Structure formats: structure tokens, C-alpha cells
Amino acid sequence: MVATSRTTVSTRLPKMSIVVRNRGRIVAGILAVWLLLWLVLRGTHTLALGGAQLTTVHHWFNDLNDAIGAGRDSNPLFLYFFDYIRVGIDEFVVFVQSIIAQPSFDRPVPLIGWFGVVALVGFVSWAVANVRVALLATAGFFFLGLQGLWRESMDTLALTLAAVIISLLVGIPLGIWAGMSDRFNRLVTPVLDFMQIMPSFVYLAPLTLFFLIGPASATIATLIYAAPPVIRLTAHGIRSAPHDTVEASESLGSTRTQTLTKVLLPAAKRTIVLGVNQTIMAALAMVTIAALIDAPGLGKTVVKALQTLDVGTAFNAGLAIVVMAIVLDRVTTAAADRGRRNRPYRIVLWLAALPTAFAVWLSYTYVWAAEFDSSLDIGSRIAVWAGDATTWVQSNLAPVTNGVKDVFTLVLIDPLQSVLADSPWWLVAAAVVAISLVVGSVRAAIVSAVCLALIVLSGLWSDSMTTLASTIVATVFTMIIAVLAGVWMGRSRRADRVIRPVLDAGQTMPVFVYLVPFLALFAASRFTAIAAAVVYAVPVATKIIADGVRGVSGTTVEASVASGSSTWQTITKVQLPMSARAVALATNQGLIYVLCMVVVGGLVGAGALGYDVVAGFSQGQLYGKGLAAGIAIVLLGVMLDRLTQAAANRTHRGG
């Protein structure tokens, strides 16, 4: 046993590393040529474009926007299709808002005030999950009121709920269909993949073309982002229902519908609830981002504060988002894990509905229960405190933070950006296509060529290269951290137990939240955006690597140890090479997550494409440029995704 494993280790790895080394040499050669030419040609053919400068493509997008805007009242496609969807969704959102968030029905306050909402949240949490999370949820929502952000929180909650309800109404039936029909499953899987690799903020812009800036676009964007998990997990749950049980049900003469409702859905229930959990978290994340297209709520408070660099207020609102995320996540996770209930428990639960209804009635009738008492507000104090802390950090830790920031900027970001953005565009393009060919495949090279050509067309070449530089730096750092943490987790169960919950928590947080502490530490700069992107992307990459390392067969590791390898040798010669595919996959996911943060980073000084997108939302004449920037981000994403996947497949095949 040991002997055979050892031979596999010793015969397979060198072959692979020779191939890798050869490819590495070619890539190094390409890079060397590029650097040489850069020294000579830098500053020429860079296609740079000033901040307010526009190209014909941008004008054309502007005109398109205007034309669509002008045609909105006459074009039948709008009158009978888009407008119906827009108005329908708008009204639904307004309806949900009028219940918990906005004054409505000729009342100065929403139908249900804070007291009723807190009671309802507690009751529903208890009903779907357990008492413990019900207490957590009640406390969490009460805290939102204390923060002085009740209305904003309820706006965010209303939008999230509206989007989640529509997502589930669409997603669960689609998921069931995909679970029952192989053909439909094959059809939707690539579509879902694509929906999920698209940086989520990018489709905000095109959506506003058709649905205007406002709740409808925000909800549809949220829908696109949030529906895939529940579709996927519903289908997965149905597909993995125990075959025996399904067969037993059929053998007793069930119809298809009976098998679905009595066997498949109950069996898939836990998985579906997990899908609902992911959908809710994705919706919350997206609703806060949709503040960029004027969606009301906490996200808007954060965006405004970020734009004025008011860290204190951003911190307070960010904290509210975290609280809401924790509550929603804990409640739905606990709902998935809920055990069986006996009868007395159910009776007590029904009895608890009475005081809840009473609380709702109170909050409908009395002002004290409708509006959160603003004298209890601790939010402004939190904001002041966070602002003070930031000032203190910035004035006292400045040598350290600025030092770190400057070193990174000078040593890494600037040179890379200079090589990418100051080279002639054709040089960069040629080098990227060549590298795609060497480490990826012919197909990857063609995809790269097409994407690069389209980026040139978008008129934002220079900005794209700046963004690409930040993306590469962020991805490299993500991977360094992910490999270190992933290997540690993969080798030690204890480390896994400690780190994994932290990563899980990190993954459920809406992206905005990451920006705030980094803004406090490093002020607005490219470095801040990169740091936030790294923190955002590390959890997913780390988990993939940890699972890959853990997946390396124990016998092989044992054989390597038995033949006298040191720990370091075991890691570098056995565990990492054998989980090469996981590392490649982690790089791919890391890249996509980093790109997702590009737009958000635009808010805190990342500049380039992210800034173009953000500016496009706020300034009419930059609309076209913003749209082009969004497209450029997608193009970068598609190119990097295809390239890393091709590289991963190649690693997998070992040559």
C-alpha cells in the first residue's frame, strides 16, 4: 500500500512540474519582452481618457438613453411590457413599504409601527425556528430602533422582502422544474452560472435603461442576483431526495403530483430553506448596493456618508446592516435546522399569536408604539464615537497605516498599473492573448482577444487597465492569504473549526459593510478599495482551498510522511500540487469576488471603472460612460473567468 502510493507520488509529480516549469518559462519570456518594450514605448498609444471626456460610444449610449427615454411614452414595447412590469413591481414595493416603512393610507405613519414589527419578527422567528433566535431577532430589531435608523431599516427590509417574495415565487417553481426535468436542468444551469459570475452591480445600469432609476430597477437587479441560489438549491434538494423513498412512493401508486408534494418537497425542505437563506442574504446585500440607483434604506445612508467621507454615520448605518444580516441569517439557518415539534409546543405557539396581534394593534393605534422614541436614540452617539475613533486612528496610527499604504502603493500598485496602463494598448493585448494561449487554451485566447477588442471599443481602455491592475493585486493578496489559511484549515481540524464560522459570517455580510473600517483606517484611496476587496474575496477562496487540501487522500499524505518528508515538503510537494485544481478554482472565484467590489470600491477612491459606473448613475451626461464602464467590467470578468478556468482545466489534466 505504502509502496504503491509512494511510486504514484514520485512518478506523477515531477512530470507535472516539468510541464508547469516549461509553461512558466514561456510566460516569463513573454513578460520579459513586454517589460523591455514598455521601457521603450511607455506613454504612447495608451488610449487615456480624461474624467469628463467622452467618446462616440459614450455619446451613442447617452443618445440611446435619451431616445429610449423619449420613446418611453409612445413605444408599445414600453407601454405594454416594460411599463407593466415596472409599475407592477413598484406598486408591490410601495405596498410592502406602506405596511412597515412609509406613511400610508392617509396616516402620518406606516400601518404597523416599530412595536408591532418587533413583536411580529419575534413571533415569526419563533414559529419558523426557535425561541433563542426569536430573542436575538427581537433584540436586534429593537437595536435598529435605538440606532435611530428605524425607518431606513424598514425601507431596506421592505425592499428585501419584496424582492425575496418575488424571487421565491419565481425561483421555487423553476427549481422544482429543474429538479424534475433533466432537460430543463441542463438548460438553466449555465444561465444560473452566468447570472452569478456577473459582477452584481453591473446590470444595474442597463436595467435603468428599461425600468428607470428607482425601486423597480433595484428590485429586478436584486431578483437577478438573489433568485439563482433558491433555484439551484431547490433543484438540488429534489434531485438528492432518497431514490428508494421515491420508488417506494411510486410502487404504491402515487401520481407525479403526489410524489412531489408528499415525498420530494418534504425531503428537499431543509435544502430549500437553505436556498431561501442564501436568497435572503443575497437580496439584502443587493438592496443595500442598489442605493447606487436610488433605492431607499440603509444602503443609501451608507452611500451618502461614504461620499462625504463621514465615517461615523457610515459606521452606524453599516452596523445596522450587519445587525439585520445577522438576524436574517440566524433565523433562516435555525429554521433549516429545526427539529420536530410536539403538540403542546404548537399550542403554546398559537397562544403566542394573541399578544403579537395585540402588539400589532397597539402599533397601529398609538403613536408611542408606531414611532420609535427618538430620545432613546444612541445612533448619533455611535456615529460620534466611531468618528472620534477614526480621527484618533488617522492622527495617531497615521505613520503605520500610511506607511503600509504607501509601501503597497509604491511597490506594487503603482508599478503594475504603470506597466498595464502606460504600455501601448496593442502591446498589452498581444501579451494577454499570448499568455492566455500558453496557460489556458486556444479558446481562452480567442475569448481574451474578443474581450480586449471590445474594451478598446468601449473607449475606456486606460481605466480598464487601471482597474485590472488593482484587480490583479487584490487577487494575488487574496490568494496568498487563502493558501496560508486554507492549508492550515485543511491540515488541522481545530483550525477549521475556529476559522470556518468567521469565514461563513464574512460571506453573509453585505459588501458595503467591508468598506467602512478600511475607510476609517486608510482614508479614501486605491489601497482602501483593494483591501476591502481582499477581505471580501478571502472567505470563498480559503474555503475552496481548505476543502481541496482536506480532500487529498490520507494514504498519500501518510505515504509521504512515512518516506521521511518534513511538514513543509508534505505541504509543498504533496498537498498543494494535489489540490492544484482547488487552488485554480479558488483563484477563479477570488477574481470574480474581487471584481464584484470594483464598483463599490469606486465609492472610496478606487477610481477608474468603478468611479465611472458610480458617476454614471449620478450625472446625466456621464450616463453613457458609466454604462460603457459597466460593460468593460463584465468584459474583464468574462476574460479572467475563462482564462482561469481554462488554466484550471489544464492543471487538472496535468499538462
Next chain:
Amino acid sequence: MHGTQVHDTQRPVISVRNLWKVFGPKAARVPGSAELGALSRRELLDRTGCTAAVRDIDFDVAPGEVFVVMGLSGSGKSTLVRCLTRLVEPTAGEVVFEGEDILRADPKRLRDLRRNKFSMVFQHFGLLPHRTVVDNVSYGLEIRGVSKAERVKRAKEVIELVGLDGYEGSYPDQLSGGMQQRVGLARALAGDPDVLLFDEPFSALDPLIRRDMQSEVIRLHHEVGKTMVFITHDLSEALKLGDRILIMRDGALVQIGTGDELVAAPADDYVRDFVRDVPRSHVLTLKWIMRPKRDDDPLDGPELGPDVVVREATRSVLAAEKPVKVVKDGELLGIVGDEEILSVIAGGSDS
């Protein structure tokens, strides 16, 4: 092939004729083609990418009979039994149940048959984890639209019949494997079917529980007297339960017969291998070991029937002074002496 026809004069409950099940692309061409049908399973797979899980099988099951299907893993037993109620759709052939070809039934009729005439017990139980024992047992009645009160009443009856009273409110994961399979059994009995199908129902259980469950099936068979088709790969189980046994290899039928027929007259080496380790004295009957009467045989010894198992006859044959006469309906069939008995008990060698 041996003994394809039912010995009884009664009309069979199930007649299977030329039954084929082929998995794979364009499966339907295989049964029709003499050339493809003649290939071995391996060759067929290489040539066409198809697996013939059941190939050209014929048999009849008599009312009240326990019919056992046996074979090694992968020989197509599960596929065969699923073809009977079209849980797996057969590729070609006929399955006639009470004069009706099941393969021609429309979906509604098929559902009716499954609801009222057949029930199946599965290897891994196939219970619904989110339902209590009562709700599992009454599931078949529920989907027929039987009222709640009535189906609970019926469920309680069968739960008692399989010896699970007191566990009505438990969930499957709170029960041991043996108890779970009792639930599976109760579920199959609840609809009062004519035919019970068992697909290796006890192979997931440990040996002691398995023995209990086998006795349970024998007891139930006596009590409710249903026709049973029982799949197993365990020969001792087959011999214990089966009136007749069908042996399959690579999807094809090798031999059908009673236990003693298989042991005494195996059709080929495959069957011989199967029955090699059987204690022959427990299975063989006197008719298989008797010798023709010789002239010098004294004819005043005791008499025994031809279907007496050797083990049971041993004591009387050895105790008797004279050789034992094997007699049926007053006719002398042969003679069994100490020598014949001892050769069975001592030697494993084939007769």
C-alpha cells in the same frame, strides 16, 4: 431450462414471457435482434453501449406461492422485480397478471394495479423520514384517498400484525433497522395487495435480526397467504422461504426449481457453485438419494415418503435393522439404506 411451468394445476397469478430490459441508447433494437441478443453482456456493452439487465426471461408464479429470485450482485434481480410493476419500464416481453398484460396498461390502470394488487418491500426500506410510523404505513391508503380515520384504523391493525404496536408515533430514525423494515412490511400489507414483492428486504440487517424477519415473513405467509416474489442473494434465505427458486446470471435465467432440485440436479457449474456450501442433508429429500430396489433387498423395513428431508429421515434409517422403503401412494419408488444416508451426511461431493 428446467421447470418453467407451474406444477400446480391452478392458473398462475403472474406469467412472465420473453421479458427483456436493456439499459442504454436505442435499447429497443437488442431484444429483436438475434445477433445482438446472442452476445454476452460484456460484448453487448462494447458493441452498443447497452446493458442487458434482464434477457429473455420466462416464468410463472402460482397463487399463494413464495417465488424466490436469486443471483449474484448485478445479475438483474432488482431490475426483474421492478419490471413486474413497471417501476422499471421493460424493453420487450409480456407480464400477464390475472390475464391482463401489465405492459399494455395505461398510466391510470397501472396506478390502480400498484395501489390495489401489488406492494413492494425495499432493501433500504424507503420510508418517509418526515412521517411517523402510522403515517408511513397509511401512506398507500392516503394516496388512494381513504379517509383519515379509516386509514389510521387499518394502519394500526397491520402495525400490530408485524409486532410494532407501541411505536405508532415514532419516526423512522428513532427505530432500529429491523423495526424500520417491519414498517416497510406493514406499509406493503396495509393496502391488502394480492402480491407482495420483496427486493432483498433483509440484506441490510444483521444476521440475528435477519433470521427474526425471515420467520416473520414465514409466519405472515401462513397468516395472510399472499403470493410473494422474493429477491435475495442469500441461498439459505432462498431455501428457507422459497417454494421455488429462479436463478439468474447476467440477466438470463439459468434454472428454476425447488430447493432440492437445485441442490440435487444443478443445471450447470454456476448453480453448482451456488449450492456448494449448502448442508445437503437439510435440503435433499429421499427421492434424490434412493437407489433402485435390488433383488436381495429385504422388503420388510419401515416406509417413508419421497419428500422427507434426509436430515429428518436419518435417525429412523440408521435405527432400522433393514433398509427403508421409499413409498408414494402405495408404490415402491426405491430403497434408502445406511450407506446412502451416510454418503449425504459425510460427503459434499455431487450425487
